[in-house]
Amino acid sequence: MTPLDLDGATVPQHSSGLTTRLILQYVERERGRGGVDALLEHAGLAEAEDRLRDEYSWFHFDTKNRLFESAAHVLDDPLAARRIGASALALNVGSGIKLALRAGGSTRLIYAGVVAVAAKLTRSHRWEIVELGRTHARLRARDVSGVGSHPATCEYNVGLLSCVPELFGMPPARVRHSLCALRGADHCVFDVRWLPRSTTRRTAVGWAGASIAAAGLTKRVAPHRLALASVVPVVGAGMVAWRSTLMSRRGWLSLEASVREHEEATDRLASSLHDLVSDLHEEEVLDKVVNNARGAVGGSEFALVLSDGPSKTSAGVSPDALEALELWVASSPKRLESPVAVVDLATVHELAPLAARRPVPLGSLCAAPLVFRDRHLGVLIALAPTHDGFLARDPALLESYAAQAAVALSQMETFETLESRAREDSLTGLFNHREFHEAADREIERCRR
Ligand SMILES: [Zn+2]
Incomplete structure (x- = not known):
């Protein structure tokens, strides 16, 4: 068993808490609370649940893979890691990133931005685009930290890459893991194929959802709730309009998820401000x-x-x-x-x-x-x-x-200025009356001791 890496300051931080949170949420959805307990127990991480659920934590590459292995064991599903990746959009993880990706506007643009997206999930592997066409992409992941590769991570990547078109109401992409560092290559290669979006009405609806979200996001996000909140009704109105045109279930779910993510982003910004000024x-x-x-x-x-x-x-x-x-x-x-x-x-x-x-x-x-x-x-x-x-x-x-x-x-x-004004006479800088008595009391008390 690899050492625990729960003191993030000293252990290299390879894998984002987005992934560990996703694993826990998937197991919880499939097996309930008991499944999560069994997962943590099997992985030897029973004490670490809060950190594993924290999207802003980072973990050692081995910790993440141990969790994947335990998930496969608890769910009795050798393809658990792939299914966890493929469920990334359905589970409540990384709403900020999903929102940013939808704003990207198209499946192709997201694969084109794989370098930036991957950087939010992993620091052990660097992703690159080898080839990018209208409906296909060849992507490469190279170990830059010496941790090597793991079958569960390769499977997880296949699942994650497959779900990108679903952001826009499209069916998942087909992903082939054509070359693997575990089979002697010096990097992993993934070939991704997706459907063009202009062929069916369903895809047109996906487009609409994406462009409504994008229109909202091209506005500058102001530092308070109002500006973001104004985006939500825009999307909501779009949803009602499109619903009346027999939107496909997939397209509808995509828009619904987009609205939920807007709301979460709004809430997060608002609670940050409250947190700061309080x-x-x-x-x-x-x-x-x-x-x-x-x-x-x-x-x-x-x-x-x-x-x-x-x-x-x-x-x-x-x-x-x-x-x-x-x-x-x-x-x-x-x-x-x-x-x-x-x-x-x-x-x-x-x-x-x-x-x-x-x-x-x-x-x-x-x-x-x-x-x-x-x-x-x-x-x-x-x-x-x-x-x-x-x-x-x-x-x-x-x-x-x-x-x-x-x-x-x-x-x-301002607060510090007001506080010091309240304490001192602003003209002379001398202590005011109340402060004088408090200071005198303190001195008397000191002399008594
Ligand atoms: Zn691989």
């Missing part, structure tokens, strides 16, 4: 900014660099990396003014050390300034493990969280 201690506010943003752009690490004050990062960013980011922010006043994406960190002098980082290098970043009432407070930075590791929608979402962070930081400053 707490006014600097350390906690900064931690929360970073943690909440992880929910926005799944699979990424985060850093918050302030123009005046301490910087903050999520667990996967080392102090060295933070220092490089601070230098990069300081290298140009533009960083504090407008959002920017760097698709290859190795090409930028200040960021090159991040690309050489071990065990998991960083490949790309996107950054959004924290601006509140013309004050430039700092920069929120999302980091991906591969080149070009962000979806088209990610920068806009990052900006929403940066705007929230700016509001929270400004509010925190």
Whole structure:
């Protein structure tokens, strides 16, 4: 048995919690609570359920595969891993990513963006496009971390790749795992074929769902619930209109899922704001900014660099990396003014050390300034493990969280000013009457001891 990797700080983080959560949800759907207990017991992970269900956790490659093996055992289904991948859209996992993918607009564009999507799920393997046609794609996954391959992960990839067209109300793709690192090749190759969408009415409906969702998402996502909430009625109205034209069940389910994902994204953004403004201690506010943003752009690490004050990062960013980011922010006043994406960190002098980082290098970043009432407070930075590791929608979402962070930081400053004004006389800086008595009481108490 491989060692547990529940202290994420020291163990390489290969596989996203999106996958472990998916495994647990699938087993729960098939066998109920008892099945989940049996799964955790068999995998020796009974203590780790909360982390395994956390989409923002990361695990060792072996932990994920052990969970797949246990799922196959508990479900008595040798193809469990493939079925789990194929159920990714039906289960309540990764709604933020699904929403971003639907906004991509077509099956082909999602396979074209496989590099960025895969970066949200795995850091052990790098995905590449070998060939991309109108209705077929050849994709390749290469081990970049030395963990090797595992049959369950290959099967899971087949399932995941097959369900992409279902995002747009289409039947699943056919996936052939034509070359495998487990059979002597130095990488795994997957050949994917899907139906063209213009041939049936069903596909036309799928199109409509996708374009309605995309239309909503091309609006900039504002840093509060209203803007996103306004998207939901647009989609809802579209659903009613299409229902009357005998929409296929598949197309209907696709739209329904899309609406649910919009609602979840709205809720998440709203609860992040509530979370931030309800707490006014600097350390906690900064931690929360970073943690909440992880929910926005799944699979990424985060850093918050302030123009005046301490910087903050999520667990996967080392102090060295933070220092490089601070230098990069300081290298140009533009960083504090407008959002920017760097698709290859190795090409930028200040960021090159991040690309050489071990065990998991960083490949790309996107950054959004924290601006509140013309004050430039700092920069929120999302980091991906591969080149070009962000979806088209990610920068806009990052900006929403940066705007929230700016509001929270400004509010925190105001609060501190008010608190100190209440304590001191604003003209003389001397303690006010009440503070004087409290200070006197403290001194008397001290002398008594
Ligand atoms: Zn393989």
